[in-house]
Amino acid sequence: MPSLSEMLRKALSKFTSASSVDKRVVEELIRDIQRALLMADVNVELVKKLSDNIRERAFLEKAPPGISRKDHVIKVVYEELVKLLGEKPAKIEVTKKPYVIMMVGIQGTGKTTSIAKIANYLKKKGYRVGVICADTYRPGAHEQLRQLLDGRGIPVFHLEKADAVEIARKGIEHFKSNGFDVILIDTAGRHRSQETLMEEMRMLQEKVKPDEVMLIIDATIGQMAGAHAKAFHQVAPVGSIILTKMDTSARGGGALSAVAETGARIKFIGTGEKLDDIELFNPKGYVGRLLGLGDIEGLLEKIRLAEIEVSEEKAKEFLRGEFSLEEFVKQLKEVRKAGPLSKLLSRLPIPGLPEMPSDAFREAEEKIEKWSAIIQSMTEDERRDPSILNSSRVRRIARGAGVTERDVKNLIKQYKLTKKLMKSAKRGPQRLLSKLYKP
Numbered sequence: 001m002p003s004l005s006e007m008l009r010k011a012l013s014k015f016t017s018a019s020s021v022d023k024r025v026v027e028e029l030i031r032d033i034q035r036a037l038l039m040a041d042v043n044v045e046l047v048k049k050l051s052d053n054i055r056e057r058a059f060l061e062k063a064p065p066g067i068s069r070k071d072h073v074i075k076v077v078y079e080e081l082v083k084l085l086g087e088k089p090a091k092i093e094v095t096k097k098p099y100v101i102m103m104v105g106i107q108g109t110g111k112t113t114s115i116a117k118i119a120n121y122l123k124k125k126g127y128r129v130g131v132i133c134a135d136t137y138r139p140g141a142h143e144q145l146r147q148l149l150d151g152r153g154i155p156v157f158h159l160e161k162a163d164a165v166e167i168a169r170k171g172i173e174h175f176k177s178n179g180f181d182v183i184l185i186d187t188a189g190r191h192r193s194q195e196t197l198m199e200e201m202r203m204l205q206e207k208v209k210p211d212e213v214m215l216i217i218d219a220t221i222g223q224m225a226g227a228h229a230k231a232f233h234q235v236a237p238v239g240s241i242i243l244t245k246m247d248t249s250a251r252g253g254g255a256l257s258a259v260a261e262t263g264a265r266i267k268f269i270g271t272g273e274k275l276d277d278i279e280l281f282n283p284k285g286y287v288g289r290l291l292g293l294g295d296i297e298g299l300l301e302k303i304r305l306a307e308i309e310v311s312e313e314k315a316k317e318f319l320r321g322e323f324s325l326e327e328f329v330k331q332l333k334e335v336r337k338a339g340p341l342s343k344l345l346s347r348l349p350i351p352g353l354p355e356m357p358s359d360a361f362r363e364a365e366e367k368i369e370k371w372s373a374i375i376q377s378m379t380e381d382e383r384r385d386p387s388i389l390n391s392s393r394v395r396r397i398a399r400g401a402g403v404t405e406r407d408v409k410n411l412i413k414q415y416k417l418t419k420k421l422m423k424s425a426k427r428g429p430q431r432l433l434s435k436l437y438k439p
């Protein structure tokens with residue numbers, strides 16, 4: 001049986017090789033995607049919703065100038081799949097103390113390794129982390145944990161000749177009374193039988209009541225992931241998923257089935273055997289890989305740039321680095337108004353003004369406010385030619401603007417740097433230029 005990823009990629013390549021894009025071709029693409037998702041056990045309702053969204057956007061949205069309908073449709077498919085997985089990158093939230101996370105998963109998926117990775121990850125974030133080995137089936141399971149965590153200052157709790165529930169309970173008690181923030185429980189992945197394994201998970205869930213159950217899914221097991229997820233979810237409701245072995249050639253399409261079965265989000269991916277080989281899950285990267293769109297970022301960038309409408313004159317001036325200090329600050333201010341040139345600016349590597357999260361944005365805004373004040377305290381001559389600024393002028397300007405001398409120097413530095421960047425951008429990315437000089 002072809003994997004989800006194979007089916008999706010086939011659907012897309014069929015679509016891209018079609019000679020023209022009309023309703024029929026798009027409908028066929030949608031049908032192929034539906035088939036792929038349904039075979040991956042993705043919920044029918046979700047599949048229908050996704051199809052409707054693709055259909056609607058494929059025909060209603062206008063592709064920006066210079067972008068083919070085909071590219072536009074691919075972008076829509078990609079974005080809708082990302083939506084299915086939750087658009088924002090995942091994060092781990094420690095909402096109470098101690099926060100107990102129980103890891104479940106079939107033997108060999110990388111459960112123990114992932115526990116060590118997450119323990120280490122949280123420890124680095126400043127939490128006091130303790131690990132409980134409640135896997136009584138794998139010989140030397142706690143020894144494996146100890147070795148993985150050797151020298152990291154993360155204790156491993158284990159009891160010989162006790163059952164999983166007892167170990168977990170005593171472990172939690174132990175760490176709780178010692179003021180730990182996060183407790184991770186490793187569990188068995190193999191048992192006398194599948195039934196007894198699930199029975200043990202059910203008992204753990206009932207008696208231990210973890211704050212979060214994390215399911216470990218191995219990227220290399222394909223669509224088995226859906227069945228595994230379902231089985232665990234029935235006895236211990238899964239709250240989040242870790243997808244391991246994403247450093248292998250597997251694309252991890254099975255994880256989508258696990259997400260569909262549990263409604264949980266993927267939080268981390270494992271990218272190797274070492275402790276640091278863990279990353280927060282990024283839906284965009286995952287879908288790009290699933291679709292085999294190695295250059296999806298390139299495509300999206302192309303579309304983003306095409307969506308920018310910049311007056312040619314302005315763009316040319318800017319790229320020649322011909323802008324005054326005043327113009328510079330004015331353009332920075334425009335970023336807030338989302339004027340066209342500001343779009344361009346936000347796409348260019350201007351220090352302090354990259355594509356940024358709101359925090360950084362606020363910081364930049366404050367900076368821009370300061371800079372406006374500084375410019376107002378300058379004379380005409382100084383604005384035209386900042387190179388005449390000596391230390392006594394800088395001092396005067398700073399006093400006038402109510403900022404520090406360092407603020408004034410920073411502005412000049414940033415201005416010069418931006419000019420330089422603009423000039424090098426001119427020589428650099430042809431793609432950017434061709435868009436800007438579009439007739």
Ligand SMILES: Nc1nc2c(ncn2[C@@H]2O[C@H](COP(=O)(O)OP(=O)(O)O)[C@@H](O)[C@H]2O)c(=O)[nH]1
Binds near residue numbers: 109110113114244245
């Ligand atoms: N390449 C790769 N190997 C991994 C990853 N996570 C775990 N492994 C390996 O998978 C094997 C099983 O891991 P283990 O943690 O013992 O699995 P468990 O039985 O679920 O506890 C070990 O050889 C690990 O080194 C990963 O993200 N990438």
Ligand SMILES: [Mg+2]
Binds near residue numbers: 112
């Ligand atoms: Mg293990």
